[in-house]
Amino acid sequence: MNSARPAWLESEQGRLKGVLSSLALPGRKEEGYRYTSLKDLQVGVAQAPAASGSIGPGEGAAWEALRAQGVYLADLLTAARERTDSLREALKLPRQLEKDPFAIAALANATAALFVQIPAGLKVDGVVSLKSLHPTGAEFPRLVILDVGAGAEVELIEEQMGEEQVAAGADGLACGLWLVRVGENAKARLSSVQYWGQNTRSFERRYLSAAKGAELRLLDAAFGGSQWQCRLETECLGEGARIEVKVAVRGSGAQRFDTWVSALHGVPRTSSSVEHWAAVGGRAKSTFNGNLVITPEGVQTDAFQKSRSLLLSREAEANAVPKLEIATDDVKCAHGASVSPVGDDQLFYLESRGIPRAEAERMIIDGFTEPVVSLLPTEGARERAMKAAASKRGDA
Numbered sequence: 001m002n003s004a005r006p007a008w009l010e011s012e013q014g015r016l017k018g019v020l021s022s023l024a025l026p027g028r029k030e031e032g033y034r035y036t037s038l039k040d041l042q043v044g045v046a047q048a049p050a051a052s053g054s055i056g057p058g059e060g061a062a063w064e065a066l067r068a069q070g071v072y073l074a075d076l077l078t079a080a081r082e083r084t085d086s087l088r089e090a091l092k093l094p095r096q097l098e099k100d101p102f103a104i105a106a107l108a109n110a111t112a113a114l115f116v117q118i119p120a121g122l123k124v125d126g127v128v129s130l131k132s133l134h135p136t137g138a139e140f141p142r143l144v145i146l147d148v149g150a151g152a153e154v155e156l157i158e159e160q161m162g163e164e165q166v167a168a169g170a171d172g173l174a175c176g177l178w179l180v181r182v183g184e185n186a187k188a189r190l191s192s193v194q195y196w197g198q199n200t201r202s203f204e205r206r207y208l209s210a211a212k213g214a215e216l217r218l219l220d221a222a223f224g225g226s227q228w229q230c231r232l233e234t235e236c237l238g239e240g241a242r243i244e245v246k247v248a249v250r251g252s253g254a255q256r257f258d259t260w261v262s263a264l265h266g267v268p269r270t271s272s273s274v275e276h277w278a279a280v281g282g283r284a285k286s287t288f289n290g291n292l293v294i295t296p297e298g299v300q301t302d303a304f305q306k307s308r309s310l311l312l313s314r315e316a317e318a319n320a321v322p323k324l325e326i327a328t329d330d331v332k333c334a335h336g337a338s339v340s341p342v343g344d345d346q347l348f349y350l351e352s353r354g355i356p357r358a359e360a361e362r363m364i365i366d367g368f369t370e371p372v373v374s375l376l377p378t379e380g381a382r383e384r385a386m387k388a389a390a391s392k393r394g395d396a
Contacts, residue, residue: 009080012091016108023101035287035319036229036258041201043105043139043173053133053140055112058159059380060129070122071154076113076143087115090145090179094207096233096262097177102203103231106141106177113143116156120149120183127377128156134174134196142176146190150183150211155377156190159384162197162224172199174225178206184238185213191376192218193385196225198253204230208245212238219372220247222257223388229258236270243272248372251284251316252392261305262291265298274305279368281312281392287319292326292333299330307337310368366390 025041026033057063063073072083079087097103116128134140148154162172174196182188196202202225210216222228234243249257257280263272278286288307309318320337342364366389373385 005077006080006084008084008088009076013108016104020101020104020108023099023104025101032231032260032289035285035289037227037256041173043101043175053112053135053138053142055114055130055132055142055144058129058131058157059378060157061126066124066126066128069125070119071124071128072115072117072119073128074115076110076115079115083115083117086117086147087145090115090147090181094209094233094235096235096264097205097207100205100231102175103177103205106143106175106205109141110143110177111141113145115145116147118146118148118152118154118186121151122149123153124155128154129378130156130158132158132160134160134162134172134200139173140175142174144176144178146178146180146188148180148182148186148188151185152183153187154189156188157377157381158192159381160192160194160196162195162200172197172201174200174202176202176204178204178208180206180208180216182208182210182214182216184211186211187215188217189377190216190218191381192220193376193381194222194224194228195384195388196228198224198226200225201227202229204228205233206230207233207235208243209235209237210241210243213240214238215242217244218246219375220245221369221372221376221385222249223385223392225255227256229260231260233262233264234272235264236267236272239267239269241267241270245272245274246372246375247275248277248369249280249286250369250389250392251278251280251286252282253284254282255280255284257284257286258289259287260289262293263303263305264293264295265301265303266295267297269300270298271302273303275371276307277368277371278308278318279310279312279365280316280318283313283315285317285319288321288337290322290335292324292335294326294328294331294333296327299328301331301333303331304334306335308368309339310365311339311341312365
């Protein structure tokens, strides 16, 4: 296989590295980082990645079977040679992420990258399944690009696996970027499940756009790592577009989870929903930072954001910061947030029906990841996610 990097790709990644070296890491005064510590973080802004991971097939449909249907799956270098024009367009960072150091780091330094292209009109039979592996103590820049043609339909899942990291100095860093564009009247159902090793600090960036009449759903579940910040930028680009996001996190020990969602509606008659569930025990912390943005052109938007957090210990902490930026009156929008411990009334209701208290608590806690876990597209993915959630029950 020809491993030479095409000149245009070399030039573009070099340009991005120059941009990266000029950026300072954000501080706590910036809204998206108010609850996110970047202390002692080395992002590869002025250095190359320490080591690499990989993106390969998961347990869904075999990649060769998907290719036989017409699905294009290729690593970055192969796609740069075979689909130059398509990849050039797909690699463009949206304006929302042009100054984001973690998005730029993933794009400039990606040592594991995959380009998935679904031709117009193709209804993919089977799940496109990806498994990303993060080596111990490494910096892992990762890139997934999905381009869904008009009228196509696809379901894709990425499971992010990490080695258990317990040795001093074995901290790892994962910078991941998804660039997803869904064409007119297409349908995409996406899932991401994160099981990084216990010392990994993870900064995920996802851009999701839907054209006219398109439907896009994302399930995002996070269980691993010492720190996880996921920035989701969604954008409805055409009338009738709909984007649905469901996020679930389960934290224990001293884990930190920060979910940052911005939903942009800049054209008429679009809709979106964001639902966030977090259950945290021990000294874990969860933050939901949501922003619903509707421009003057976004008339007849129907959108909402909702966050619910469950505190499983006295030292656990949850923060919710939902916001609205609405520049027109002809909309239907709502937001809300709640933070609470396991309710006595909930326990009483279940105990009154003969369910032991310990089992009642388990049912309530598991209910905070169930809305996402139950919808994962493969049985193995659901089983792994349920096992990950169950492993944290003892830290309430």
